[in-house]
Amino acid sequence: MYELTDTQRDIQKAAREFAEKEFDLDLALELEKEGRFLKSIFEKACQLGFIGIDYPEQYGGQSFGLFENVLVIEEFTRKDSGIGISLSLADIASSIILKHGDESQKKNFLIPVTQGRAISTVALIDSFHEKNQEPIITKTEAYPDGYVINRGKAWVIHGSLASIIILLCETLNPTKPIALIVESDWGGVNILGLKKMMGMRISSIHEIAFDKVKVPKDHVIQWGNAGTDPLTTYRHVHRIKTSAQALGIAQGAFDHAVKHAKEREQFGRKICQFQGIQFMLADLYTQIEAARSLVYRAAHQYDTNDPDIEKISSIAKLFGTDVAVRTTIDSIQIHGGVGLMREYSIERMFRDAKTIQNLEETNLVQKALIAKKIIS
């Protein structure tokens, strides 16, 4: 079923070559230490068409689907988890615009991204725990059919860099949820502190506060022709992209483990000749192949508008990230002491894997969602 086409193989190869050439280990270590995203790599990835590969040509893309995007992400994080993740997260708002945006929104908010001029992100405002405060969003008289974001805070990926922020809030309009495009230079958009995490440090997460931000009608995203709401679309795509990041990290950590096991000698032979190591490698390989099938299938189902996407996207994220964490842990183990040291990639891959496993919807949430679908 998932025999890649020649074109897909070419995309995969191009992404691999780009990553091999641009994602230098010393550079990655420096970026991670400083918690810094490298704009120039992003711009190059845009020039070569990796960013926006799934946008239609008229919006600066290559008219491929999420499937091809997943192939690129996998190759990127396989070479370097930190840089790969940061690139894959540089346009997370696009899935919403692609599916729900109108013509002018697509033009205005997709094209600048593909040109390397803008990074787009998503602010998820969780209003569940609040008690009786003024509503987050209300209609405004300033703009006809526009809204005002009265207040709200969110942890936002690439929060200090993104110029396009899509605000999603579950309670905006419970029957017909919408999304609001906010531009970061508008009044009332305030970037607050950095959330420091164990991994994913090249993609910094900042808190953004919204204070009386007025959103004109042309920045309001309706459902469009899609059968789902913008938040759900975002969730599906983000799960699948996360699973692709995880798949690449797992494959990368596995590559390192195999290489090390074939080089390292102890007790007079290569450690790959010990069955204890062989069985670890066999288990990991099995898991990675299974994860790959799931991730590819989920992306394919998204591209074909399969109604089962809710479940398969959760399954891919759950399994994919679990495999990444397990593979990176075992890869460190196979490396022994060397695997623990920051100057190599393995421990960073583990920290990145554990971080993407737990950001936004955790795997406990995925299990609850999968179960809900199964028994409904």
Add this chain to the structure above:
Amino acid sequence: MMLVKLTEKQRNLNEKVRGIADKIASRNREVDEISEFPQDIFHIFKENQILALPIPEKFGGGGADSFTCCLVLEEIACFSPSSAHMIAGHWLGFTPLELFCNQSQREKYFLRLRSELAAFSLTEPAAGSDAGGIITEAKRDGSNYILNGTKIYCTQGHVAHVITVFAKTAPNIGVKGLSAFIVEKEFPGFSVGKIEDQMGMRGTPAAELVLQDCLVPKQNLLGKEGDGFNIAMQTLDRTRPKDAAIAVGIAQGALDYTLNYAKRGFLMKEPLLKSQGVQFLIADIAISIEAARLLVYEAASLIDEGEVSTKHSAMAKCFATDVAMRVTEQAIDILGGEGVSVEHPVEMFMRDAKLLQILEGTNQIQRLIISRSLLN
């Protein structure tokens, strides 16, 4: 009836240690950030006679048995794993001296080690799991041995005063040619090389030790020439339960923190602790911690009863450190995005746990030891 009952003395000691550890824990993050040996914490341990616990009473030490030492390490690790590792590293350095010093060596070093740091140095680039790969040489020259070679991954070797160093006194006969030497940091030809930037236990970094015509008086040979491997193995039989005790402490600390924090958390809009998935996870965590603890107690008790069991020490080390890794990982899964944030200690505990699966014999080596003892 409880299988293991602590004596009043042990309970009092535990309480005292808990008070100290609780205070020390406030330094955890800072120490983790800068990865520097915390001299202030070392002084606290020195002043409270924790450093000297296993040193015989007639040398002014605490005369504590292995079981008591394990209790103390567990208690400290519950709050500050890296600080527990500092103590364990010292005791690991002291153990070969405890077992093999002659009378004059005892008198020279035991008093000192109440307040000066000890370390243990076996590993070399080509000799990780396989001590037979050691190439550091010790040549007899009159009343001295001259040591040449490079040792790596010596826990806190850069700040230790007295280090048990393993070197070859006879070539071509593998581990039978190994001897152990008491090396002081002031000895001519001794210097510290690279200090590692490791993923966990960052308060007690591993150091490279460079021996360049290092002059060691012949009185500092521990045991006889060729005793080295036996000294190392007998030492590790006694120290592995201590690593295991730290692992139990880490797991317990992670569970305690998680239970407390999870009270505030939510899963799918329900209180986190009301989720049966979380409840079952917590139950599994508690089961594995208790099982690991009992295995540690058993291995330590066997040592104290004069029935040192290589197998039990290996089982305790392997099981408890695997438990610590799994439990800290699961704790993060429960805490979700907060779990991977550096604002909470659990991600640090997990990074600390990973080291324990590798040091003092990787868990693959432990499995080898266990199966060998079952099959022979």
